[in-house]
Amino acid sequence: MFVPLSGADITDLEKRTIMDVLNSERLALGPYLEKFQEIIKEYAGMKYALAVNSGTSALHLIIRALDFQQNQKMIVTPFTFISSANVALFEKGVPVFVDIDPHTYNLSVKNLKEFIDKDYKDDVTAFMGVDVFGVPLEWDEILKILPDKIKIIEDSCEALGGEYKGRKLGTFGKAGTYAFYPNKQITTGEGGVIVTDDEEIFDLCKSMCNQGRGKSGEWLISERLGYNYRMDEMSAALGFAQMKRIEEISSKRKEKAMNYFELFQSEERVVLPFIPQEVTSQSWFVFVLRLNLDWVSELIHIPTWVRNFDLPIKIEGKQNRKEWKELINKIRNILQTFLKKLSEKGVESKNYFYPVHLQPFYRKMFGYEEGDFPVTELISSLTFAIPFFSNISLEEQNYVYQIITDSLTEIKNETFV
Ligand SMILES: Cc1ncc(COP(=O)(O)O)c(C=O)c1O
Incomplete structure (x- = not known):
């Protein structure tokens, strides 16, 4: 498929x-x-x-x-x-x-x-x-x-x-x-x-x-x-x-989003989208999942100060920056390996978004580098959009779920350094 x-x-x-x-x-x-x-x-x-x-x-x-x-x-x-x-x-x-x-x-x-x-x-x-x-x-x-x-x-x-x-x-x-x-x-x-x-x-x-x-x-x-x-x-x-x-399209998209919520609700290796309580109507554009950092930390070493999302991340000094860059690249590598597996099994996905400040021409114009906006960099290294559109069938959504969970299991057996 x-x-x-x-x-x-x-x-x-x-x-x-x-x-x-x-x-x-x-x-x-x-x-x-x-x-x-x-x-x-x-x-x-x-x-x-x-x-x-x-x-x-x-x-x-x-x-x-x-x-x-x-x-x-x-x-x-x-x-x-x-x-x-x-x-x-x-x-x-x-x-x-x-x-x-x-x-x-x-x-x-x-x-x-x-x-x-x-x-x-x-x-x-x-x-x-x-x-x-x-x-x-x-x-x-x-x-x-x-x-x-x-x-x-x-x-x-x-x-x-x-x-x-x-x-x-x-x-x-x-x-x-x-x-x-x-x-x-x-x-x-x-x-x-x-x-x-x-x-x-x-x-x-x-x-x-x-x-x-x-x-x-x-x-x-x-x-x-x-x-x-x-x-x-x-x-x-x-x-x-x-x-x-528009009402018909919006309600179809909402239904497809809810299907994904149901499918992934007990899958702890990924994190579902967070909808704040102030949202009285969610407009569904893309469906973005995040690799759970605790699960990623079973593959590579991740310091606890990075794993606790609610602590501010401050990257200071040359050495700290170097380590941060290495860490982000390692997580990215896991994500890319995972997304490649999805693609090989017919599930299209995309890393959403790549940080604007790290786009090649922003680096050149402003001298930005990894560590400047660490939360963006960390989230970006973990997030990916999965197939989502108003006419996606339940069979296709089930297939996406199956391939994602299988691929996560496969990744677990690989070695990342
Ligand atoms: C947040 C955001 N801003 C601006 C745009 C630009 O829209 P367009 O691609 O139609 O130029 C997009 C399109 O993807 C977007 O997602």
Whole structure:
């Protein structure tokens, strides 16, 4: 059996809607763009929605609309998809990282408080709040901690439909985003959306996504620097049809997530996703498991100060850094060996996420190395996404479970140094 990591949920409705566009020959800036924006806006409960050609474009436009400038700093988690941080670089600004909470995998409120108390200066002008894997940030706490001057953007690209204390994700900052690559809750092929209650931000983003054209719609006159970040009509039609089915799709994903919870509930070698109690609706994007560090410590030596997740990890001095790097690489090696076994037996999986600060070009630009954000590095060395999509069958989920447990048993007989 082969079970892919992800898959879209496309029915006749989606096919008919796209055919409608092709038959109309209106392939850009047509009625489906409007309809898609309308349905998203209502779903998020926001005043404005602007559909664009990717989640990255959506984040970039917001950063520009908020007047984020060269050399300014933007707080962000290092445990995210790379574009959450990259958009600061697009504007020659600097992403500054705050390490994560080892349970939620989101930026830690405690570390944020420490950063604001110790390192906050006027050049920190933006906060990119990422709801990682659809799990909400502790928004109430974050809104209390951040100085008023810092402009908040919500990267809710992975969190369409999620709710924190009854409030939809995407609505906590000046503007929020959803993304629609085919592994997302709903897809437009490629695409993203900005949601906001702020008319000025909306107008600026709308203009900049369309070559800086003004409200008059004059095609060859640009009022400001802009891009072609427009969403085309076929993508919008696909998104519109998917949104018509959002409740059905969300409940299927929830059901599949619950199946995994049931399957893995007594499997102590892995740790299941942690859903904080403030979550009134969990939006299921990916299903990420973590190798249990206690189990890993039966394969290689792991110091107790690393094994207790609730103790702060501080890497200080050359020797400590060297040992830390060796440890992280050893754990990574176990994870890679394990994931290779899954792949050989037809179960697709991926190490989710690789730390942003350790990406080759971030190391080069900023000199980051292992030990800079240890919780992110440790969690990243242990976490992996397993096949998850709304049409995954119970038979496939059972197979994934079986292969994972078998592979863990096989790993136990191997020697790691
Ligand atoms: C957290 C996060 N931010 C931003 C993006 C960017 O979206 P896109 O791939 O559509 O540019 C993604 C997409 O995977 C994401 O997961």
